[in-house]
Amino acid sequence: MATLTSLIDAAKVILDNRFDAQRFLSWQSLAFLTLTNLLGPLHYYTKNFKNLTSEKNERSLLAGEGILIAARENFTPQVQAT
Numbered sequence: 001m002a003t004l005t006s007l008i009d010a011a012k013v014i015l016d017n018r019f020d021a022q023r024f025l026s027w028q029s030l031a032f033l034t035l036t037n038l039l040g041p042l043h044y045y046t047k048n049f050k051n052l053t054s055e056k057n058e059r060s061l062l063a064g065e066g067i068l069i070a071a072r073e074n075f076t077p078q079v080q081a082t
């Protein structure tokens with residue numbers, strides 16, 4: 001499973017290169033699965049990630065990256081250990 005840090009780095013790569021909807025969808029799926037496994041489907045971050053990344057554009061990617069950063073910062077000892 002991907003770590004939050006690797007997902008954040010992947011978002012930066014997608015943003016730094018020309019935005020590609022297919023790469024975004026792959027990233028979105030993996031990030032959502034990771035958040036669900038780490039925090040559960042009803043957690044605030046998981047639910048908001050799904051809502052904020054529903055459109056296939058750079059804005060959704062930035063919003064999703066922000067949620068991953070917040071999750072990593074708030075749960076670093078617990079989340080990074082898994």
